[in-house]
Amino acid sequence: MPVKQKQKIAIVGAGLCGSVLAARLRTVFDVTVVEQARKKRPLYHEISCGDGGINSSINRAAGLGGTTNYWHNALIELADDELGDLGLDPARFAPYYRRAWSLFLSDSDLARCQAIRDTNAQALPPGRVAHMVVPQSRVNLWQHAQRAYPGEPVTVLYGHAERLTLGTNGAPEHVLVHTDAGPVKLRADHYILAAGGLASPVLLANSLGISEARFGGYHDHPMAYVAKLRLRPDSTLRELSCRDTVAGSVRSGFVYEADGLKTAFYLRPALSLRLGSITGEARYVLSDLRNDPVSPRKIIQLLTNIEALREALLFKTRAGFRGDYYSVLMLGEQRATDSRGIQVSAGRPPALNWQVSADERAAYQRCFTQFLAAMSSQIAASNVIPPDQWEYRTAAHHSGAARDFLAPADGSALGWFAVAGMPAVSVCDASLLRRGGVANSGLTLVALSHQLADALAAQST
Numbered sequence: 001m002p003v004k005q006k007q008k009i010a011i012v013g014a015g016l017c018g019s020v021l022a023a024r025l026r027t028v029f030d031v032t033v034v035e036q037a038r039k040k041r042p043l044y045h046e047i048s049c050g051d052g053g054i055n056s057s058i059n060r061a062a063g064l065g066g067t068t069n070y071w072h073n074a075l076i077e078l079a080d081d082e083l084g085d086l087g088l089d090p091a092r093f094a095p096y097y098r099r100a101w102s103l104f105l106s107d108s109d110l111a112r113c114q115a116i117r118d119t120n121a122q123a124l125p126p127g128r129v130a131h132m133v134v135p136q137s138r139v140n141l142w143q144h145a146q147r148a149y150p151g152e153p154v155t156v157l158y159g160h161a162e163r164l165t166l167g168t169n170g171a172p173e174h175v176l177v178h179t180d181a182g183p184v185k186l187r188a189d190h191y192i193l194a195a196g197g198l199a200s201p202v203l204l205a206n207s208l209g210i211s212e213a214r215f216g217g218y219h220d221h222p223m224a225y226v227a228k229l230r231l232r233p234d235s236t237l238r239e240l241s242c243r244d245t246v247a248g249s250v251r252s253g254f255v256y257e258a259d260g261l262k263t264a265f266y267l268r269p270a271l272s273l274r275l276g277s278i279t280g281e282a283r284y285v286l287s288d289l290r291n292d293p294v295s296p297r298k299i300i301q302l303l304t305n306i307e308a309l310r311e312a313l314l315f316k317t318r319a320g321f322r323g324d325y326y327s328v329l330m331l332g333e334q335r336a337t338d339s340r341g342i343q344v345s346a347g348r349p350p351a352l353n354w355q356v357s358a359d360e361r362a363a364y365q366r367c368f369t370q371f372l373a374a375m376s377s378q379i380a381a382s383n384v385i386p387p388d389q390w391e392y393r394t395a396a397h398h399s400g401a402a403r404d405f406l407a408p409a410d411g412s413a414l415g416w417f418a419v420a421g422m423p424a425v426s427v428c429d430a431s432l433l434r435r436g437g438v439a440n441s442g443l444t445l446v447a448l449s450h451q452l453a454d455a456l457a458a459q460s461t
């Protein structure tokens, strides 16, 4: 019997989604992944942006594994109402979350973490605890997914994908890739854009020949240190904030809502009520140095703020989670508005107007007031940074900016990822997410990658 030729799939971007998709799809399809960098490296300057630490700290990365080369590996699910707003039925999506968790934790480790989640959830009113798991070891998802889902080799084409060249019916004829050896026209039966929340919208604009436009719908999770606290000796917030298991640590954020926006507050070990370690550039010093270890500016910051370094070490080693002093880090939800998004302009790098609007600032502030009131019996003393001095920074969850390109939902699994007027093209990265709640997006993106992989595999049979 003649051997049936496998259909070809081209995936642009070998980051979190591209890695999972490539590894999952390789048994059914002939998979080629386009990745712009041979070695891991931070992407600092590919997008112009004046706000949010986007260009002064790492916000994305290139190389196999993409941004997972530098991520913190913190895993959290979206809440049911948020999934509903994304057009995903929580009950039908639950098996995909389950598969996403199982990429990081064994069944027994997951069960242990979920038991802690259930205990934590009972300590506060429903919906107040954001359950996050940080597995012991960080993983680069390219290598990790290749091991987890063995199969045929995946071809990697190193080069920068510029655009899809579209035929008369809107379907791509090829993806144009600039490689060291010159331009390559990569042809496939199906194309997946997984270049990340900032790059996929730009690729779509290039493909449609749009040289001047702004695409709205972008949102992130602005983060800011807002206070230091001294907890009462009998406070339960220590135990709730961090519990270690062999597999990793289980963290709780405390979630409040104002004006339809959620805000999560996380406690991080501190040495005192002094604010010097959580204000100014030193506040993320350890994380920044990990990403950029030879930066003289950052080394000087570190040496001039030893308290920030000591507190960062208390957090990393988790040794400080039984102490008395804590910093409060807030992570807020943003609305997907028309005015916040990616601007493309001929001859210039794409620009992002990352910003926290006045109504978002007001909502976060109201949430913090609720948090302080609800926790007052646990807090012995506090030192609050005035809200107009909260220094917001990107959480790099670059979400929602492909909104203007997506096809209206048609109820099919594949349709959820479809691009309007471009048959055989799917988008799979955070640019799809129209709502982000207070969840880091990684776990949801792994789950969505599984959903897309299943839908494509089902269609091919």
Ligand SMILES: Cc1cc2nc3c(=O)[nH]c(=O)nc-3n(C[C@H](O)[C@H](O)[C@H](O)COP(=O)(O)OP(=O)(O)OC[C@H]3O[C@@H](n4cnc5c(N)ncnc54)[C@H](O)[C@@H]3O)c2cc1C
Binding pocket: 012, 013, 014, 015, 016, 017, 018, 034, 035, 036, 037, 058, 059, 060, 061, 062, 063, 064, 065, 066, 067, 068, 070, 071, 072, 073, 074, 075, 076, 159, 160, 161, 162, 194, 195, 196, 197, 199, 203, 395, 396, 397, 398, 428, 429, 430, 440, 441, 442, 443, 445
């Ligand atoms: C420092 C840091 C810590 C983080 N920690 C967490 C965390 O703890 N938990 C969590 O859930 N999330 C975290 N995130 C966010 C998470 O890493 C991202 O949400 C996730 O990696 C996004 O996956 P992606 O597949 O959309 O894109 P990416 O992982 O960014 O991958 C995109 C890939 O596409 C490639 N690419 C882009 N454009 C092109 C092109 N034109 N041609 C060819 N290749 C291209 C890039 O080089 C890259 O490899 C963190 C992010 C940062 C920056």
